[in-house]
Amino acid sequence: MIDNKKVLFSGMQATGNLTLGNYLGALKNWVNLSDEYECFYSVVDMHSITIRQDPATLRKRARALLTLYIAAGLDPEKNCIYYQSHVSGHAELAWILNCFTYMGELNRMTQFKDKAAKHADNINAGLFTYPVLMAADILLYQADVVPVGIDQMQHLEITRDIAQRFNGLYGDVFTIPEAYIGKVGAKIMSLQDPSKKMSKSDENPNASIYLMDDPDTIRRKCKRAVTDSLGEFRYSEEQPGLHNLIDIFCACTNRTPDDVVKEFADGGYGQFKEAVGEAVVAVLDPLQKRVAELEKDKPYIDGVIKNNAEKANYYAQKTLRKVQKKVGFPEKIR
Numbered sequence: 424m425i426d427n428k429k430v431l432f433s434g435m436q437a438t439g440n441l442t443l444g445n446y447l448g449a450l451k452n453w454v455n456l457s458d459e460y461e462c463f464y465s466v467v468d469m470h471s472i473t474i475r476q477d478p479a480t481l482r483k484r485a486r487a488l489l490t491l492y493i494a495a496g497l498d499p500e501k502n503c504i505y506y507q508s509h510v511s512g513h514a515e516l517a518w519i520l521n522c523f524t525y526m527g528e529l530n531r532m533t534q535f536k537d538k539a540a541k542h543a544d545n546i547n548a549g550l551f552t553y554p555v556l557m558a559a560d561i562l563l564y565q566a567d568v569v570p571v572g573i574d575q576m577q578h579l580e581i582t583r584d585i586a587q588r589f590n591g592l593y594g595d596v597f598t599i600p601e602a603y604i605g606k607v608g609a610k611i612m613s614l615q616d617p618s619k620k621m622s623k624s625d626e627n628p629n630a631s632i633y634l635m636d637d638p639d640t641i642r643r644k645c646k647r648a649v650t651d652s653l654g655e656f657r658y659s660e661e662q663p664g665l666h667n668l669i670d671i672f673c674a675c676t677n678r679t680p681d682d683v684v685k686e687f688a689d690g691g692y693g694q695f696k697e698a699v700g701e702a703v704v705a706v707l708d709p710l711q712k713r714v715a716e717l718e719k720d721k722p723y724i725d726g727v728i729k730n731n732a733e734k735a736n737y738y739a740q741k742t743l744r745k746v747q748k749k750v751g752f753p754e755k756i757r
C-alpha cells in the first residue's frame with residue numbers, strides 16, 4: 424500500500440514495433456486502472472537485451488515507448504513512468520531472487536522455449552532467467568496487481584511461487600501479486616494465422632497491426648485478415664479469424680460480442696472487416712498524433728524521466744533494504 428492505495432506494476436519491452444495486441448491487451452487496461460491504484464509503469468529495457476539489440480535503436484525505441492505511455496493517457500504526475508535500467512534495485516533484487524528460483528521451474532517456461540528456438544544462436548543466461556528479473560520488477564514495488572495479456576500468465580505464476588517461497592523462509596516480506604487480465608483483448612491473434620498471437624516479431628507484416636501504422640495500412644491489413652469459408656456471422660471458437668476480429672472490434676469500441684453479432688449478422692465478412700479497420704483507425708490515429716506532439720517537447724519528457732526514476736528508486740530501495748537484511752547482507756556504514 425502506498426498512501427492507502429493498492430500498488431499496480433506493469434511493463435513493456437521496447438523491442439520491435441509495438442502491436443495492437445500490446446495496446447489492447449495491456450496499455451488500454453493500464454489507463455483504465457490508473458486512478459484506482461498507485462501505479463508503476465516501466466519501460467523494461469533490461470529485458471530487451473536478452474535478444475541482441477542495436478544500441479541506438481534500443482535507446483530510440485525506449486524513449487518512444489515511454490512517450491507512448493503518456494500519449495495513451497497515463498499522467499506522469501500520478502503514475503510512475505520510468506526506465507527499468509534507471510533503477511538499479513531491479514538488477515539487485517533479481518540476483519537475490521535467482522538464488523531462490525530453481526532451474527526446473529525456469530525450464531518449464533514456454534516463452535523461454537519459444538525464444539530459444541527462435542534465437543538458437545544466442546541462448547544466453549539472461550534469456551533463461553528473464554522471468555526472475557520480471558519477478559523482481561513486480562516484487563520490488565510490493566505490487567498487488569499486474570495487468571498483462573494472457574501470454575504473461577506463466578511468468579506471473581512463477582513470480583507468485585518465488586514470493587511465497589521467500590516469505591515462507593523469512594516472514595511476510597513480499598506482497599503476493601495477482602494478475603489482471605482484461606475481459607476483451609487479452610489475447611489478440613495474428614491476422615494471417617489466428618492460431619498464433621499477434622506478435623512484434625512476426626515475419627509477415629500483414630499479420631500484425633503496428634501502433635504506428637498509417638490509416639490506409641490499417642484498413643488494408645483488416646481487409647486482408649484471414650477468416651473462413653463458413654459465411655456465418657458468429658462469435659465462436661470454431662471461427663478463430665472472425666472471433667479475433669470481433670475481439671479487436673469490441674476492445675476498440677467498448678462493445679460486447681453479442682451486440683456486435685446482432686448488428687453485423689446480415690452483412691458479409693467484408694463489411695465487418697471494413698468496420699474493424701475504421702474502429703482501429705479511430706483508436707490509433709489520435710494516439711499517433713499525441714505521440715508526435717509529445718515528442719516535440721524534449722524538456723518535458725526529460726523531466727518525466729528524471730523525476731519518475733527518483734520516485735521509483737525511493738520505493739525500490741525500501742524493499743531492497745528489507746530483503747538484503749533478511750538474507751544476511753551486512754548493513755552499510757553511513
Ligand code: TYM
Nearest residue numbers: 433434435436444445448449557571572609610611620621
Ligand atoms: P511484452 O513487451 O511482450 O508485451 C507487453 C504487454 O502486451 C501484452 N501482449 C498482448 N496482449 C494481448 N494480445 C497480444 N497479442 C499481446 N502481445 C503482447 C503482454 O501480455 C504484456 O502485458 N515480459 C513482459 C514485460 C515485463 C513485465 C514485467 C510485464 C517485464 N517485467 C513485469 C508485467 C510485469 C513482456 O515481454 O511483455
